[in-house]
Structure formats: C-alpha cells, structure tokens
Amino acid sequence: MDVNKIRQDFPILAEQVNGKDLIYLDTSATSQSPRQVIDAMNDYYETYNSNVHRGVHTLGTKATDAYEKARMKVRSFINALRFEEIIYTRGTTAAINLVARSFGDMVVEDGDEIVVTEMEHHANIVPWQQLAKRKNAKLVFIPMEEDGTITLDSVKSVMSDKTKIVAITHVSNVLGTINDIKEIAKITHEHGAYIAVDGAQAVPHMAVDVQDLDVDFYSFSGHKMLGPTGIGILYGKADLLDKMEPIEYGGDMIDYVYKTDATWTDLPVKFEAGTPMIAEAVGLHAAIDYLEELGLDNIHDYEQTLVGYAYDKMSEIEGIEIYGPDKDNRAGLITFNLTGVHPHDLATALDSEGIAVRAGHHCAQPLMKWCNAHSTARASFYLYNTKEEIDQFIESLEKTKEFFSYEF
Known part of the structure; x- marks a missing residue:
C-alpha cells in the first residue's frame, strides 16, 4: 500500500493540534474518514436528500436505491448468505442490545447460563448482565491466560447443558x-448453544466471513471502519x-396497524x-x-508491521508495562502504562505534542481489574499511520517519562 498516497485522502491529517502536525493514534475509538466517504x-x-421506501418521487426512489445498495454491499463485504440478514442499527452497542433483549429473552430461561469473557467491552457485558437478571440466569466467564488470551480448552471447560449463549469479542x-471465533462457534454449537460476536475491532482490520465463521450473530460499527x-x-x-x-x-417496520394491535413487515426492515x-x-x-x-x-x-515496530520500540522504554499478547499475536493496538505517570497525564502530555491516544478504562472495567490497573493508555494504529509517526510517539513518551521523573 502507498501510505503517503492514502494519507492524502484524509483531510483531517492536515490539521495541526497545539501547533504540531496531528498524529492520530486513537482509531480503536473512532477511525478517521477519507474524502470519498x-x-x-x-x-x-x-x-437526493429524501426519506426511503415510502416515497414514489424521484428523490425518494434514488435515496431508497442508495440505502439498499449499501445493505447489499455490507452483505457481500462480510459474506452473509442473504441481504435480509443485514440489519441497520445505530452501532455495535445497539446491535448487541437488540440480540440480548429480543433473542436472549426468547431462548434464555431460569437457571440457564450465558458465557462471556473478562475482556469484553461494557457493551458486550452489561446487556447480558441485564438479561441474566431478567431471566434468573447466570453469567459464566471463560478463564484467561496470563497474556490475555483464552484457550479452546478453557472455552470447553465452562460449557454445559445449561449454556444458551456465548457472547464474545472477536478482537x-x-x-x-x-x-478464534470459528473454533469457539463450533464448540458453542456442539453444546446446542448460540454465539453472538462483537466484531467492532475486527471488521475494519481483517477479512471477516460470517458463513465461514458460522456465527449466529455478528455486530460492528461504521465509525471504526472509515465510515x-x-x-x-x-x-x-x-x-x-x-x-x-x-x-x-x-x-417502516409496521405491516398493518389495527386499533388494538399491529403486525410487522418482513426482514430486514422489521x-x-x-x-x-x-x-x-x-x-x-x-x-x-x-x-x-x-x-x-x-x-x-x-497494521501488523506497524504494531510490531511500535511494540519493539516501546518495549525498550524502562518502566513501561504492555498488556496483552506478544507482538505476533495481537491486533493493531497497544495498551500500556508508564511507571510514575498517570494515563491521563500521559495522554495530556502527548496531546501537547499533537499526538492523540486514549486514556482511561476503555469501557472495560472488569478487564482493568484483571490487569490490576485502574486505567491505562492505548495507542491504536490504522492504514493511515506511519513508522515515522510511531518514532515521534516514542520520542514523546521518553520526554514525558523524563518530565515526570524529574525531581523538582
């Protein structure tokens, strides 16, 4: 890929922050959008601004065509079998809540179990907590290894004839x-259960084939994939x-409304x-x-080249702690802490250099507890980042460390 050419498509990368060229290392929160989008x-x-489906005028027809062509594009992108299997939502969170509230209420009963992990985003824990409360069900957590991975044996160890849903992040x-969603889905189905996957951090960064994975539900967001x-x-x-x-x-989800009842239209619009x-x-x-x-x-x-380069450079910094797997077994992000520097102070210092990183609990408080940390900093990389930006990031980390370690 010609990264310099790609960067020309992103107008925000020409911005300056605090008098410095913007270095955007927060794609895991929200990616930037190219001019084409x-x-x-x-x-x-x-x-052709108009509402869809009901209008018969030219603008309405054009808007409807564009709206449904986008659905077909998504179907092809993730290799769903049918366009009816693609439901538009407000985002990953809304999609997961829809599954938990509608499907979950339908299949989960008193005493059933819902399998999750401690690495889930709050959006993939809280809806299942609420489902468990409504149904008097139980949340069961897959044990994690020291490097923040899970093994298939660990998945098998928590499955039982009471398991109804496995809710797990892809990345x-x-x-x-x-x-390993494909193998986890296989184990799930062998126990007669269903699997719902949070794909927000996967779809923008790797090819996803939902038929090959054989998942029952898969959710993701436009704003993390340049949209x-x-x-x-x-x-x-x-x-x-x-x-x-x-x-x-x-x-549009209505088929017909009577005085005291209503019926719903077909998929996907219902x-x-x-x-x-x-x-x-x-x-x-x-x-x-x-x-x-x-x-x-x-x-x-x-991205693997970038994260490997950053991982090696960061590992050389004294007093840094990097969370998660080694550089060859992780996606394009690095979450870390620097001894003696609070993550929010670190993020503020980096921002003064024009570098945007995330600091906090990353909507993953159970995972922070597992990491034995209250909060962390995170740098995430994407197709518009460069090794030169990583070099500047490393230099700023060293400057920040030196500043906070100076004895006044």
Whole structure:
C-alpha cells in the first residue's frame, strides 16, 4: 500500500493540534474518514436528500436505491448468505442490545447460563448482565491466560447443558487479543448453544466471513471502519431473525396497524423502526468501497508491521508495562502504562505534542481489574499511520517519562 498516497485522502491529517502536525493514534475509538466517504454523504444531502421506501418521487426512489445498495454491499463485504440478514442499527452497542433483549429473552430461561469473557467491552457485558437478571440466569466467564488470551480448552471447560449463549469479542479493544471465533462457534454449537460476536475491532482490520465463521450473530460499527458515526450492523442468521420480535416500533417496520394491535413487515426492515440512517448508509457504502480497493489482507499485513515496530520500540522504554499478547499475536493496538505517570497525564502530555491516544478504562472495567490497573493508555494504529509517526510517539513518551521523573 502507498501510505503517503492514502494519507492524502484524509483531510483531517492536515490539521495541526497545539501547533504540531496531528498524529492520530486513537482509531480503536473512532477511525478517521477519507474524502470519498465525506463526498458521498455530502452528495446525498446536496442532490437526493429524501426519506426511503415510502416515497414514489424521484428523490425518494434514488435515496431508497442508495440505502439498499449499501445493505447489499455490507452483505457481500462480510459474506452473509442473504441481504435480509443485514440489519441497520445505530452501532455495535445497539446491535448487541437488540440480540440480548429480543433473542436472549426468547431462548434464555431460569437457571440457564450465558458465557462471556473478562475482556469484553461494557457493551458486550452489561446487556447480558441485564438479561441474566431478567431471566434468573447466570453469567459464566471463560478463564484467561496470563497474556490475555483464552484457550479452546478453557472455552470447553465452562460449557454445559445449561449454556444458551456465548457472547464474545472477536478482537479485544484493550489487549488486542484475536479470538478464534470459528473454533469457539463450533464448540458453542456442539453444546446446542448460540454465539453472538462483537466484531467492532475486527471488521475494519481483517477479512471477516460470517458463513465461514458460522456465527449466529455478528455486530460492528461504521465509525471504526472509515465510515460515519451513528450507524452499525447486526448480522444474524435469517432463521433466527425470523423468530425474533422487534424491540422498537414505528415507521417502516409496521405491516398493518389495527386499533388494538399491529403486525410487522418482513426482514430486514422489521428491526429498523423510524427514519433510518440514510446518509450514514451511503457513507458506510463508500467506506467499504475504500477498504475493498485497498484489500483487507493488505490492511491487516500493514497494521501488523506497524504494531510490531511500535511494540519493539516501546518495549525498550524502562518502566513501561504492555498488556496483552506478544507482538505476533495481537491486533493493531497497544495498551500500556508508564511507571510514575498517570494515563491521563500521559495522554495530556502527548496531546501537547499533537499526538492523540486514549486514556482511561476503555469501557472495560472488569478487564482493568484483571490487569490490576485502574486505567491505562492505548495507542491504536490504522492504514493511515506511519513508522515515522510511531518514532515521534516514542520520542514523546521518553520526554514525558523524563518530565515526570524529574525531581523538582
């Protein structure tokens, strides 16, 4: 990949922060968008802004075509079997909540078990906690290894005839752990249970084939894959989605309304109440086009080069603690702490140098407890980052360490 050419597509990278060129190392929170995505959304608002499905005028027809073409693009991107299996949501969180509230309420009963891990984002723990409370079910945690990975033997050890749902992240937003979803899905199905995967940190960075993985549900967000905020995707197997009840009502998801009852339209629209995210769908389509043009395998390989380079450089810093697997077994992010420097102080110091990193608990407080840390700093890399930026990041880390270790 020609990274210098790619960087020209991202207008925000020309910005300066505190008088310094922006170095954006916070993609795991939100990626930046290329001009192609911004232009596609502007074109929608400027030339065919209209609601979808119900209108018969020219603008409405054009908007509907663009909205549904985006759905077909997503279907192809993750290799879903049918377009009806692609549900637009507000994001990964909304998608997981839909599965937990609708499907979870349908299949989980008193005394059942829901299997999760301590590495989950809050969005993939709290909905299952609430489901367990509603149904008097039990949360069971897969044991983690010292390096923040899980083994298939550990997965098998917590499965039982009471297991109904396994809810697990594909890639940890803190540790960078990449879970073997295909094998975990196989184990799950052997026990007659269902698997729901948080793919927010995976889909932007590696090729995902939901049929090959054989997952029952898979959720991800547009804003982490070069697209806009406010849109996400729930993939679900059609036979399961057919059985589920919607949890929001109104708009196109209605088939017919009587005085005291109503019926729902068919998939996928029965889960898409109200005016949908039309401009956002257009932007997501453009983002997928951009990713596909570069190639997900190329993106993944480039990120592995970056994270390996950063991991080696950071490991040389005295007093640094890096959490998660080694450099050859992690996604493109590094979460760390620097002895004597609070993560928020570190992030503030880096920001003064124009470098954006994340600091805090990363919406993963159970994992912070597992790490024996209250909070951490995180640098995450993507297709628009360079080794030169990493060098500047390392230099700023050293300067920050020196400043905080100076005895006044």
